[in-house]
Amino acid sequence: MLLVLGSTVLGATVVAASGSxxxxxxxxxxxxxxxxxxxxxxxxxxxxxxxxxxxxxxxxxxxxxxxxxxxxxxxxxxxxxxxxxxxxxxEATAHVAELPLSVSAGAAPADLQRGDRVDVWVGPGPGDDTGIESARVLRNVRVVSTGGRTSSLEGSAARTVLVDVSGVELDGDVVSTIASAHVTMVRVS
Structure with a gap:
């Protein structure tokens, strides 16, 4: 009887310890x-x-x-x-490299929010030469700011969207392509 009681107490202790x-x-x-x-x-x-x-x-x-x-x-x-x-x-060591993008009305999701992940495409805009091919220049970058306000840029409504390019290797060709072409954002998450 002592053996059964002792093994019951030992078993209960092991089960209780494993469930902590x-x-x-x-x-x-x-x-x-x-x-x-x-x-x-x-x-x-x-x-x-x-x-x-x-x-x-x-x-x-x-x-x-x-x-x-x-x-x-x-x-x-x-x-x-x-x-x-x-x-x-x-916050002091969190490094974020921000790239501003001029995005025309309708060239990004209407409900785009800070923290969303987007692919950035450049190519011809409405009324541009359609001989220019579209190209994805940034993949899966995080939106830092959606630019809230709309302003007039060359007669069309646009906003400045900041994306986090920390860890992305940018070269002059990518930056100049983004600056001179129509930017479209595709939300990926």
Whole structure:
């Protein structure tokens, strides 16, 4: 009887230890790269994670690497995702290289938002020589600013959209092509 009681207690202890969870930070809703990290973005999620993966996650009982006001999201995260250390960046060190693009009305999604990912195409615009071929000059770049206001540029409505070209190798040909041709943005995510 003592043997049965002892093995029951030992089994219960092993099961309880294996089911223990740790509180980690998760994101409440989708967040976009470059946006500031706000307290409202973070929720507690209890999970059982072991090994190297557990060392990379942000536990709720450990301090964040910096004050919330100094952190930005280093990449996009889906709502419910656990936050790892690489998901947070210091605002002071987060490097963004911005390229301004003049985009005519109707040449980008009407609901384009900061954080959207777009491909940038250049080619003939309305009334231009159709002998010019369209070409994709930027792939999957993040929109930093949608340019809100519309202004008149050479008689047509246009806005300036900023895209993040950090890590993109730009040469003079690409920049001059973008500056001299009709720009069209295609949202990819």
């Amino acid at each position: 969870t740790t509180g980690y930070w998760a994101v409440r809703d989708d967040v976009k790269q470059g946006d500031p990290v706000e307290r409202a973005d973070l929720v507690r999620a209890d999970a059982h994670v072991s090994g190297a993966a557990a060392d990379q996650l942000m536990a709720v009982d450990e301090p964040l690497p910096e004050r919330l006001g100094s952190l930005v999201w280093a990449r996009d995260l889906r709502g419910g995702a656990l936050v790892d250390q690489a998901a947070l960046a210091s």
